[in-house]
Amino acid sequence: MTRYFLDRLVQSLVVLGVMSFVIYWLMGLMPGDPIDLMISADPKLSSADAERLRAIYGLDRPITERYFNWLSAVFSGDLGFSRQHAKPVLTVLWPALGNTALLLGLSFLLAIVIALPTGIAAAIRPYSKMDYLINFLAFAGISLPSFWLALLLITLFSVILAVLPAGGIGTIGAEGIWDRSRFLVLPVATVTVVSIGDYIRYMRSEMIQTLRHDFIRTARAKGAGNGRVVYVHALRNALIPVVTVVALDIGFLFSGALAVEIIFAYPGMGKLIFDAIMGNDFNLAMVALLFATILTLLGNLAADLVYSWLDPRISYK
Amino acid sequence: MSDKPPISERGAWSLAWQRFRHHKLAMASAALLIVLAVLSAVAPLFEIMFGIDASRVDLLHRFTLPTADAWLGRDELGRDVFVRMLYGGQVSLLVGAVTAIAAAVIGTMVGLAAAYRGGWLDALLMRFTDAVIALPFLPLLIVLAAIDLNKLGIPPALINSELISLYRIIFIVALVGWTTSARLVRGAALSIRERDFVLAARAQGASAWRIMGVHILPNLVSPIIVATTLSAGKIILLESVLSFLGLGIQPPVASWGNQLTNAQELIYSAPQLAFFPGIAIFVTVIAFNFLGDGLQDALDPKSVSHASTGR
Numbered sequence A: 001m002t003r004y005f006l007d008r009l010v011q012s013l014v015v016l017g018v019m020s021f022v023i024y025w026l027m028g029l030m031p032g033d034p035i036d037l038m039i040s041a042d043p044k045l046s047s048a049d050a051e052r053l054r055a056i057y058g059l060d061r062p063i064t065e066r067y068f069n070w071l072s073a074v075f076s077g078d079l080g081f082s083r084q085h086a087k088p089v090l091t092v093l094w095p096a097l098g099n100t101a102l103l104l105g106l107s108f109l110l111a112i113v114i115a116l117p118t119g120i121a122a123a124i125r126p127y128s129k130m131d132y133l134i135n136f137l138a139f140a141g142i143s144l145p146s147f148w149l150a151l152l153l154i155t156l157f158s159v160i161l162a163v164l165p166a167g168g169i170g171t172i173g174a175e176g177i178w179d180r181s182r183f184l185v186l187p188v189a190t191v192t193v194v195s196i197g198d199y200i201r202y203m204r205s206e207m208i209q210t211l212r213h214d215f216i217r218t219a220r221a222k223g224a225g226n227g228r229v230v231y232v233h234a235l236r237n238a239l240i241p242v243v244t245v246v247a248l249d250i251g252f253l254f255s256g257a258l259a260v261e262i263i264f265a266y267p268g269m270g271k272l273i274f275d276a277i278m279g280n281d282f283n284l285a286m287v288a289l290l291f292a293t294i295l296t297l298l299g300n301l302a303a304d305l306v307y308s309w310l311d312p313r314i315s316y317k
Numbered sequence B: 001m002s003d004k005p006p007i008s009e010r011g012a013w014s015l016a017w018q019r020f021r022h023h024k025l026a027m028a029s030a031a032l033l034i035v036l037a038v039l040s041a042v043a044p045l046f047e048i049m050f051g052i053d054a055s056r057v058d059l060l061h062r063f064t065l066p067t068a069d070a071w072l073g074r075d076e077l078g079r080d081v082f083v084r085m086l087y088g089g090q091v092s093l094l095v096g097a098v099t100a101i102a103a104a105v106i107g108t109m110v111g112l113a114a115a116y117r118g119g120w121l122d123a124l125l126m127r128f129t130d131a132v133i134a135l136p137f138l139p140l141l142i143v144l145a146a147i148d149l150n151k152l153g154i155p156p157a158l159i160n161s162e163l164i165s166l167y168r169i170i171f172i173v174a175l176v177g178w179t180t181s182a183r184l185v186r187g188a189a190l191s192i193r194e195r196d197f198v199l200a201a202r203a204q205g206a207s208a209w210r211i212m213g214v215h216i217l218p219n220l221v222s223p224i225i226v227a228t229t230l231s232a233g234k235i236i237l238l239e240s241v242l243s244f245l246g247l248g249i250q251p252p253v254a255s256w257g258n259q260l261t262n263a264q265e266l267i268y269s270a271p272q273l274a275f276f277p278g279i280a281i282f283v284t285v286i287a288f289n290f291l292g293d294g295l296q297d298a299l300d301p302k303s304v305s306h307a308s309t310g311r
Helices: A002-028 A034-041 A047-056 A063-075 A089-124 A129-143 A146-160 A177-210 A214-221 A226-256 A258-263 A269-278 A282-310 B012-021 B024-041 B043-050 B081-117 B119-133 B137-146 B164-177 B179-193 B196-203 B208-244 B276-299
Strands: none
Touching: A002 A063, A002 A282, A002 B119, A002 B137, A034 A047, A089 A129, A089 A177, A089 A226, A089 A258, A089 A269, A089 A282, A129 A177, A129 B276, A146 A177, A146 A258, A146 B208, A146 B276, A177 A226, A177 A258, A214 A226, A226 A282, A258 A269, A258 B137, A269 A282, A269 B137, A282 B137, B012 B024, B012 B276, B024 B043, B024 B081, B024 B276, B043 B081, B081 B119, B081 B164, B081 B179, B081 B208, B081 B276, B119 B179, B137 B164, B137 B208, B164 B179, B164 B208, B179 B208, B196 B208, B208 B276
């Protein structure tokens, strides 16, 4: 078991290493380069100056050499400077990470709290009217484009009813939890609605399968009531695969909230990455993408860990 | 009743069709997708019949509400929203279908090779698949969509073509979207590989290609069809997000996603513009999902795992 996780950890590190090179290479393929930006900032720069600058900054070197220079700088703690924010990359990154964690954490909790009982309600009487309705709504949630839902919510609650802010994270001058939470309502609602459908469907199908097992019949034969059978005997078993899927989703959610963050001008990781790429902020984009990769890899590792912890029958070689 | 052969004499596909027909939502979805595809395909006919030019800018008639001559109103440049949505439908449906099929083909080849060869090739391909799955999807697609194609040495004639954004989005989504079918095909192929009829074929000296193509692949058709249908919906969603962000299909080519790009700025002056293209995306994606669900029930009646709505 420990062996298995060490293997998985090493694998994840290898993926991270390869991805860091791939991302570095992709950044070099973005339109424009740092010298182009200097040229556009200073019209007196001649093409000979540009060549000299390229040599000074090492941009005429082969990509592998530049990559290893970057990497050794990273290991010595220098992640570079953000062009757009004029701050060290990490100073820009941490608050964004916190904002995204808050948005996703709240949406995730809300989605789980609603999805589990709803999925179970559908599973108790499969193919009943209730089941059809829940399934239909779950499918609708899965099929909604997140950015469009966000637009509709803004139209309704910010434009027509004018009760909630259309974007940002707080009113200037107003502090406190109440103000902050008003700004979170719409983004959290959007992310919750688009992610809840999958959870409901997983919970429902796992519950239906679990309720067909012999040990459920045994429990019923011994006189356990319906509530006890479902919530005590079946739920624990049905939850195992659901938890795995949900843990895998953490990494996915992280990138899925990108469009929602952009629409609500919510300063999280998704918006940060998008703005950095659009604004030629290569240092920031590079590190932010690596962080996103690390988080997704961690989500995958966590899924494995949780799975074996919940189900002792699973043993890894 | 009496002219139908008994169940035992009917083929698997005929039985699947029987089951599918009773799945009302899936049937309705299939019909809806066909109607959408036909309407989109005949968009030029609409233009001729009603004398509309969907790309003609008319700044004197911007933001008009739905009327008799512009059924869904006009957009910020005075263009007909309805006909542009039909053109957008061409693009969105084409991207969804072509990309889903391309991803399924790549995934099937990877999965089959891994399952059949086994050993180091299997380990390598599956580690690679795991790695691709563990990547942050949307940020990566944004990077791939932002790449300067001139730096990749692609001929300028191709780069400057109006449809380059279409080719690009099909390519990059297929590039990251093949993993589901690769895992699915590998898993199914591994179990079929051990069955007696494959063993018999091998004993008769069939080549690896023949065993994979003639004996294993036909048994994988149903799960591949189901997975491809479901992924078409996901791909249409992805395309719409990327186009909405200005990184997918580039104007003047219309897509449902890029019709919504300006909707946010116009939310006070013309909120109706945000409505129709979004409905089109939503309805199409949900139809692909119901269709996939119905196909799953029809082609693989034993599976409970994603059983279903509307039977």
